[in-house]
Every structure is written in C-alpha cells, then in structure tokens.
Amino acid sequence: MAKSFCESIESLEEIEMSLLDDFMENCIMIDKRTVADGYGGYTTEWVEGAAFEAAITLDSSIEAKIGEQQGVTALYTVTTSKALNLQYHDVFKRLSDNKIFRVKSDGDDNHTPRSANLNMRQVSAEEWRLDNG
Secondary structure (H helix, E strand, O other): OHHHHHHHHHHHHHHHHHHHHHHOEEEEEEEEEEEEOOOOOEEEEEEEEEEEEEEEEEOOOHHHHHHHHOOOOOEEEEEEOOOOOOOOOOEEEEOOOOEEEEEOOOHHHOEOOOOOOOOOEEEEEEEOOHHHO
C-alpha cells in the first residue's frame, strides 16, 4: 500500500514537471555594458548573453488589472529551473515575440526546496524597453 502511494506521488510530480516543460519558451539574457565613447564620455550598449528557457505568465489578478489602469506596467511571473537564478533588474528577451522583460524580484526568494523533485524558481518581471536605462 505504501509503495503504491509513493509511486502515485512520483507519477504526479512527473506530470507536473511535464506540464511545466510544455510552457517553457526560449529566452536570452540581455546584458548592459558601459563603454567609453571615445570623446571622454560613456555610452550604454545592450548585448545578448546566455540562452535559457522560462515559462512566462501574465499576472491577471484583480490587483494587477487595477494597477495597469493606474499606469503600472503589466506584471509577469517567470518560472525557470533552479539552476538559473535571475536577480533584481536582470533583463531578458522572450524569443518568440522579442518582448523584453526586467526582473522585479530576487530569484533567491522563491524556489522549491532541495528535497523537492520539482526543479523551479520564480521571479516577478515587468515589460520593459532597452532605452529605459
């Protein structure tokens, strides 16, 4: 009986991971680089960095919708594997539509425990434009 119960739990975890894998999309980090402009000043360049996969979902809660009506940018939840630790103000691009996102939370704050079979980490992000900064 106990063995059957454990096998059922493992089967559910495999289904959860499979569903999460189905939502993963190709993304790429966008790194900010400050370089001398040759005239004594500096310019900012944005360069593509490491590729990764993430599931990106729009926050459609009532609070988020009210915030959008008041001028707050749309908020998203970004789910990655625990191996990728997105940090506050990291910038990345979703390749399917070239939409740019900026991370609004810290990847260390929301992840599955080491003992869990689920391998995920979540951050909040906003839509963003590279000319913002």
